[in-house]
Amino acid sequence: MANETGQNPSTSQTKSQVFFNFEKFDREKILWSRWQKRLESAFIINETPEDKKLHLLLHHIGYATYYNTLCDKLSPDEPEKKNYEDVCKVLIEVFDPKPLEIVENYRFHLSRQLEHQSVDEFAIELIKVALNCNFGTYLNTALRNQFVFGLKNKAIRSRLLEQTDLDLGKAIKIARQMELSDQGNVEIAHNLKERSPVATVSKNDYEQYIGTLNENELKPSDINLVSYTGNGIKVYGHSLLGREWLRVLPFDWNKVFRGEHMVSQIDGQTALNTLKQKYPRVFDAQSMGKITGLKARIHLKPDTPPIFKKARKPAFAMRKRIEIELDELVRNGVLKKVETSEYATPIVPVPKSNDKVRICGD
Template structure:
């Protein structure tokens, strides 16, 4: 009876350990097969496999068939793993744990599996539910995800049960008319048509309209009667709001207060680059035509203007009040609300509007006593004039 592949237990009284291991080497080389033996010979060449001990043979085979994994590559595979269609949360978590075995996460292993589990889930609703948990462990995340998964599965079953209304079939008549409700004819093909009753699924979607050649515009036309909220009507009804001219804040004027004993500061006009001088002049004329600024002959206060060209070709003008009015301005200290306070005021709101006023701060008028504080000099080739610049926002910023 052949005994290849089987050895008795080592008995130190009968043989030496080296002889016992040599016997195991011979058995290993006999049972691995010709293909593996040839591969092992190539790996150990020029040394023959029989000349190596059992440990050397094991290391050579393991290095070839099970190379030592690269941690960064294993972690890349781990972080690229997403939940596949039809894969349960439990199976997905087990697959993540298998991939993490060679990633060497150490004590961070539970957190790594938890994070990858949340990021890789297919259900956005489950992800949002998990992300609101402050103290979320892997066990708790798995429990919540499995509950959400079961709830989705039960919901789908209820929907399928509710959409199981029967569909009635009626015959197609050759000379049927459009919109009969019980029969239809398309092109030269005739047959049975499915008529939908109840709350069953849609028979075909909009994509079919391009394949079924019919005059759909005459069959399916939706009109809205007495629509008074069209854009044209809104623009006509509220034409004063949408006109291109600047509006004016009515019933209120801005008053600037300076500290007692403040001395007026007069700064020269800054040089304007030749490339934008024409644009600056056009902007000054535009503001003057809207009543934002006006010319004066003299003033004890003067703040230089700063031209800021934009990509659309316009050149907005700003006043540099950092060395004139700002240091002596008596500013009202109003506590600004925090974003959290503003958001709490919107609780329960359903509809929100966003208003964007054109040059909003130009629509605020300064009172007569405050206008000299914001005077700005303008230099040209003919003479020097002074301009009142009505823009309180530029003063306070």
């Protein structure tokens, strides 16, 4: 049965169900894997047929450059001739490549709370970075440690370092409370205008940042205040030490507020020379130094098989520098040359600015 437009109602309804409005993908705003999950949820809601999913994906993929990238990756095949799952695999490789674990660990351990970040925002950022660090069962401990170490407020960090049985949730809760308290103190200080004849705090601010206000514990005040409109203001308590006392007490308030031991300039070279004289062994260029009298042991689970990884071939231009550095490490007692070993891991040579290399284990 056709309607007035000559279309079959069921056919028109099916077309409207297949096509739907959806936010196009933008890699600057969302990860591909998360956007794909949202798209597939829309498929379920709209009961999208299997044979239409690929074409809807290509339509909603976003910018033309994304489609061009997909075509280049599949060339000489065309995206429209592939199935939905294969195209999604390619797009994940393009937009959500698996990050290098060592790089993500490096980012995680360098994470610091930014000036504009709240403690909650900093915690969320740490959790995002830790996703690809492969911490395993150490994840919660790693997050707690880096959260504490990376806080910008030294007072909050010191408080957390004093806590026993500290986990991430407890650390965030204490830090959040102290942060809100600091913000309240700043707000109160801002409200106490310098040019005001008296310093007052509103009842709401008092109860929010200081404690419950009990009128029965405060003596009646003989101060009469009026607002800008002439209305009377009820005052609780008395000033303990008003500004007028600054003129009466015989103190040099400039010295009190500035302090007698302010450091205006530090001679960096003098400070460095002092450290070198105090700790000569630390700065001895001829020896790296090593711990003696102690022996480290690595405890493994029973029946753990040894792991032996083949060496990677370094760039030809770096081979000589690597050999020199390895010989130096052996000469200083850092490494010991062996002919065979059940365990082995490839090295990662990192170029240094002095034309040498730093040997790291992967």
